[in-house]
Amino acid sequence: MESDQLRVGTAEREEAARLLADHFGMGRITPDEYETRVTDAYAATTLGDLRPLFRDLPPPHPGFFGPPPVYAQATVRMPMYAPDPYAPPPAPMPYAPVPYSYRSRTVAGVLQIVLPFGVGxxxxxxxxxxxxxxxxxxMTGVGILWPIIDGVMLLKDGGLDAQGRPLRP
Known part of the structure; x- marks a missing residue:
């Protein structure tokens, strides 16, 4: 092959030695084989000198050997379309309406203010x-303020009944 006659440089030799070290670390070659192959890798002058060092090893092989065979290449499927990065965000899902309580917030607020004993x-x-x-x-005379303030808040903002439903306006 004509590509086997191409000369290699220091970068290619070091990449081959690094990949051989990876194979040695995975237990694919023995320490004696590793030493022999690394010595041969640093002594290589052409691609043809480096190819036999990886012939019996599975990938990874040096990248300068060329692309892997077609059967070894991963197939990447690209989507038909990509979402528009400038599109506005999708509208939020509408919430289901919460059923109102059959009790009134006006009645609850007035009862709290007129009868400040928690009647509301x-x-x-x-x-x-x-x-x-x-x-x-x-127990305390000052505590009468709490139900009155609570009654005003019920009139202003409403509240919830015992089942967690909002009081009817």
Whole structure:
């Protein structure tokens, strides 16, 4: 072959020696074979001198030997199209509507303000919070502010009933 007559340089010899070291590290050649092949690799002057060093070894082979045979090349399938990098992001999925509670936030807020003992929270079904507000109001006089502020917040922002549904406006 005409390519076997091409002269090799130091870079090619070092690549061959490095690949032989990889094969030795994988246990494919013995220490004596490795020493002999590396000595031959550094003494090589043409591609024809380096080819026999890798003839009985599986890949990897030096890249300067040429492309691997067609059957050894991996097939890369390119997609038919690529997504447009400048396209706007897809629209978010619409959320399922949350069913409203049959209880009203207006009634809950007014009950909290007019009867500041947690009555509005009892109305929404949040018995634990209603009991806590009742306890705080009965034990401390200043605690009466909490149900009143809670009633204003219920009127302004609404709230949730005991099942986690938003109160009806």
């Amino acid at each position: 929270r009892f109305y929404t079904g949040q018995v634990g919070l209603g009991l806590l507000q009742l306890f705080v109001v009965l």
